[in-house]
Amino acid sequence: MKIGCPTEIKPQEFRVGMTPNAAREAVHHGHEVMIQAGAGIGAGFTDADYVDAGARIVDTAEEIFAGAEMVVKVKEPQAVERKMLREGQVLFTYLHLAPDPEQTKDLLASGCTAIAYETVTDARGGLPLLAPMSEVAGRLAPQSGSWALQKANGGSGVLMGGVPGVRPANVAIIGGGVVGTAAARVAVGMGANVTVLDRSVPRLSYLDDVFMGRLTTQYSDKGAVEDLLPRMDMVIGAVLIPGAAAPKLVSREQLGVMSPGSVLVDVAIDQGGCFETSKPTTHEDPIYEVDGIIHYCVANMPGAVARTSTIALGNATMPFMLALADKGWKQACAEDENLLNGLNVHAGQLTYYAVGKALGIDVISPQKVVKG
Ligand SMILES: NC(=O)C1=CN([C@@H]2O[C@H](COP(=O)(O)OP(=O)(O)OC[C@H]3O[C@@H](n4cnc5c(N)ncnc54)[C@H](O)[C@@H]3O)[C@@H](O)[C@H]2O)C=CC1
Numbered sequence: 474m475k476i477g478c479p480t481e482i483k484p485q486e487f488r489v490g491m492t493p494n495a496a497r498e499a500v501h502h503g504h505e506v507m508i509q510a511g512a513g514i515g516a517g518f519t520d521a522d523y524v525d526a527g528a529r530i531v532d533t534a535e536e537i538f539a540g541a542e543m544v545v546k547v548k549e550p551q552a553v554e555r556k557m558l559r560e561g562q563v564l565f566t567y568l569h570l571a572p573d574p575e576q577t578k579d580l581l582a583s584g585c586t587a588i589a590y591e592t593v594t595d596a597r598g599g600l601p602l603l604a605p606m607s608e609v610a611g612r613l614a615p616q617s618g619s620w621a622l623q624k625a626n627g628g629s630g631v632l633m634g635g636v637p638g639v640r641p642a643n644v645a646i647i648g649g650g651v652v653g654t655a656a657a658r659v660a661v662g663m664g665a666n667v668t669v670l671d672r673s674v675p676r677l678s679y680l681d682d683v684f685m686g687r688l689t690t691q692y693s694d695k696g697a698v699e700d701l702l703p704r705m706d707m708v709i710g711a712v713l714i715p716g717a718a719a720p721k722l723v724s725r726e727q728l729g730v731m732s733p734g735s736v737l738v739d740v741a742i743d744q745g746g747c748f749e750t751s752k753p754t755t756h757e758d759p760i761y762e763v764d765g766i767i768h769y770c771v772a773n774m775p776g777a778v779a780r781t782s783t784i785a786l787g788n789a790t791m792p793f794m795l796a797l798a799d800k801g802w803k804q805a806c807a808e809d810e811n812l813l814n815g816l817n818v819h820a821g822q823l824t825y826y827a828v829g830k831a832l833g834i835d836v837i838s839p840q841k842v843v844k845g
């Protein structure tokens with residue numbers, strides 16, 4: 474199969490969809506790999522690294538999209554990229570379609586087959602292609618939030634760990650999955666007073682066991698959030714209902730009970746965000762203020778640490794990328810229900826129920842598509 478990997482064009486996105494090691498494996502499996510010139514530079518990989526791996530360097534994204542049977546990326550295709558997708562072509566990348574009707578419309582119109590990293594599952598019900606980036610974004614969240622808490626950035630001027638005689642920051646993390654757990658580890662390490670909320674009692678038990686009294690767990694309902702908000706210096710949004718638009722858990726009105734200069738870090742922004750006042754921001758201009766509360770809502774947080782993130786993502790995507798290339802998407806998905814769960818769009822039809830529900834578009838069963 475001809476596999477193509479273009480340079481990411483989302484603002485300040487330095488990751489790349491294929492590492493030289495992934496290219497090497499694909500070539501070893503008999504595939505032809507095209508990498509756009511300079512695509513790996515932001516993650517510390519030179520064109521020569523890819524040539525050593527057996528890949529071919531091509532100058533433009535147009536050549537990649539025109540020549541590749543499968544395009545492997547990191548972020549959702551931007552408008553100019555969507556125009557280059559075509560019927561029969563496989564797109565393997567993050568999509569986050571539920572909050573993004575424009576992208577969904579364009580992918581349906583292109584006729585391509587789009588497999589979303591964030592809805593591929595594993596045997597334990599986890600999300601193996603989202604998890605590595607959630608590990609990164611979770612670790613970054615308290616770091617970015619603590620930067621936003623500084624006075625020069627509009628924050629209240631509270632130090633995460635406090636100092637002897639002065640209390641540490643109070644941090645609430647809503648959602649105790651991969652992002653929430655990683656964020657808790659860093660926030661606890663910085664010395665903050667951390668509360669994690671989740672709807673899953675088994676998850677709260679796990680966190681209680683692992684953190685051994687170094688954080689508080691609380692069942693997540695409206696009352697718990699209302700009770701915590703007035704005391705929190707930072708709230709990290711880390712909820713997920715796979716593929717679906719994130720539930721709104723803090724309203725604009727509730728910002729009024731928080732102390733001025735407190736910070737909301739909405740990691741769930743890629744699924745539309747879990748605070749009513751969230752809107753996506755970029756690394757170039759990451760924060761804004763609403764009613765005295767600082768919001769950090771960067772939708773591609775792992776892009777900030779592109780070297781670590783690219784390698785972690787490449788390790789996770791590699792076996793799925795190879796299966797798609799070796800068997801073709803249809804057979805690969807037919808043989809692996811977890812990969813089939815990644816199928817969001819095929820030949821002008823939506824194949825993921827939570828996306829269809831969020832956008833009011835009819836959905837065809839992915840099982841039917843692979844059998845057809
Ligand atoms: N902004 C960025 O750059 C990045 C964003 N993300 C996003 O972060 C979000 C979280 O991802 P993961 O931690 O991997 O998901 P996960 O599935 O591991 O964890 C989500 C947790 O949210 C909980 N949850 C669901 N509804 C809830 C509610 N109403 N209240 C409290 N908890 C609730 C679930 O029980 C689960 O434990 C996703 O939207 C993901 O796409 C992930 C990586 C990078």
Ligand SMILES: CC(=O)C(=O)O
Nearest residue numbers: 606743772773774775
């Ligand atoms: C998961 C995601 O949206 C990212 O890594 O950018």
Ligand SMILES: [Mg+2]
Nearest residue numbers: 549568569573
């Ligand atoms: Mg998007």
